[in-house]
Amino acid sequence: MSVVISEILQRAADGGRISEEEALLLYTEAPFHALGEAADNVRRTRYPEGIVTYLIDRNINYTNVCVTACKFCAFYRAPKHAEGWSHDTEEILRRCGEAVDLGATQVMLQGGHHPDYGVDYYVNLFSSVKKAYPQLVIHSIGPSEILHMAKVSGVSIEDAVVAIKAAGLDSIAGAGAEMLPDRPRKAIAPLKESGARWLEVMEVAHGVGIESTATMMMGTGETNAERIEHMRMIRDVQDKTGGFRAFIPWTYQPENNHLKGRTQATSLEYLRLIAVARLFFHNVNHLQASWLTTGKDVGQLALHMGVDDLGSIMLEENVISSAGAKHRSNLHDLIQLIRTAGRIPAQRDTLYRHLAVHWTPEDDPTDDRVTSHFSSIVNRQLPLVSAKS
Numbered sequence: 001m002s003v004v005i006s007e008i009l010q011r012a013a014d015g016g017r018i019s020e021e022e023a024l025l026l027y028t029e030a031p032f033h034a035l036g037e038a039a040d041n042v043r044r045t046r047y048p049e050g051i052v053t054y055l056i057d058r059n060i061n062y063t064n065v066c067v068t069a070c071k072f073c074a075f076y077r078a079p080k081h082a083e084g085w086s087h088d089t090e091e092i093l094r095r096c097g098e099a100v101d102l103g104a105t106q107v108m109l110q111g112g113h114h115p116d117y118g119v120d121y122y123v124n125l126f127s128s129v130k131k132a133y134p135q136l137v138i139h140s141i142g143p144s145e146i147l148h149m150a151k152v153s154g155v156s157i158e159d160a161v162v163a164i165k166a167a168g169l170d171s172i173a174g175a176g177a178e179m180l181p182d183r184p185r186k187a188i189a190p191l192k193e194s195g196a197r198w199l200e201v202m203e204v205a206h207g208v209g210i211e212s213t214a215t216m217m218m219g220t221g222e223t224n225a226e227r228i229e230h231m232r233m234i235r236d237v238q239d240k241t242g243g244f245r246a247f248i249p250w251t252y253q254p255e256n257n258h259l260k261g262r263t264q265a266t267s268l269e270y271l272r273l274i275a276v277a278r279l280f281f282h283n284v285n286h287l288q289a290s291w292l293t294t295g296k297d298v299g300q301l302a303l304h305m306g307v308d309d310l311g312s313i314m315l316e317e318n319v320i321s322s323a324g325a326k327h328r329s330n331l332h333d334l335i336q337l338i339r340t341a342g343r344i345p346a347q348r349d350t351l352y353r354h355l356a357v358h359w360t361p362e363d364d365p366t367d368d369r370v371t372s373h374f375s376s377i378v379n380r381q382l383p384l385v386s387a388k389s
């Protein structure tokens with residue numbers, strides 16, 4: 001390993017800031033094990049108790065009708081298409097009720113850019129869910145939907161955000177980030193807003209008190225430098241707002257869409273990206289592995305590359321699975337996956353507060369990492385639920 005790479009890794013492992021150029025050098029040239037070790041060191045410093053969190057939520061798609069026609073999307077149907085559908089509020093509330101019964105703490109409402117859905121539609125949707133299920137956190141939609149509703153209603157981004165926040169939206173999903181740099185974004189989603197505009201919406205939302213996550217979809221033909229540029233664009237906004245709670249990279253699923261000739265990112269590329277993300281985002285608290293797109297085995301390996309969260313037991317997911325993601329998990333499997341990686345599983349809420357830590361002194365009598373901090377919530381019994389599409 002070169003002295004330069006060694007010095008960058010050490011600085012990053014110690015919590016220091018690295019530049020975009022240094023991150024690219026690590027991504028392309030750092031030895032795999034040294035990269036993972038440095039990232040895991042950051043994870044260990046941040047979360048010394050060794051807990052890996054997960055969330056129970058339900059992803060509810062309210063419509064697949066969309067005017068934006070992203071080339072990578074296998075979920076949408078154009079307006080008037082025979083296979084287009086929209087769920088009414090009653091159906092959405094019924095699904096929210098099922099989610100609550102299965103132990104969900106969060107609902108993720110996502111859908112296409114329906115030509116008739118302006119701010120009023122979302123205000124009605126969120127206020128109806130909040131009224132019926134005040135215990136459910138609404139972590140939903142993304143900047144693309146906000147821009148769309150603002151355009152349909154002829155209002156500013158800020159007016160739209162303030163209205164949906166008042167109606168009950170708690171936080172914004174990092175959806176729709178795809179690749180933020182112009183060249184790869186135009187290649188896969190020519191009608192979608194620019195990356196700069198996506199970030200502008202996040203900045204406005206953070207400014208009025210709505211936090212969010214940030215995602216990245218890799219594997220559609222972008223360069224290594226563009227992957228790192230995507231992360232730098234997010235970090236620049238985070239420097240200003242501090243509103244991103246987590247970074248969630250995931251791999252493009254290539255089935256049933258119009259993006260010909262593109263490949264998925266390999267597991268190695270994904271794991272290297274995960275490690276570099278942990279080192280690069282010194283100002284973002286959480287790093288999530290996407291077992292839904294990469295599979296549970298790669299998700300487990302990511303726990304040794306800096307990841308502290310495995311995201312959601314999704315009770316319903318249609319968008320990614322439409323494009324070929326076949327991976328499914330249930331609560332029991334996910335807990336075992338975390339345990340066998342040598343970590344302590346804990347259910348979290350949207351704010352990453354621990355709700356239940358699955359640990360007993362019988363597991364390891366010498367391990368006192370958890371009891372002193374979490375004695376009131378350890379081993380709370382949770383229902384075992386299956387993910388279904």
Ligand code: SF4
Nearest residue numbers: 066068069070073112
């Ligand atoms: S990714 Fe979203 S905005 Fe793009 S076509 Fe699919 S539903 Fe529409």
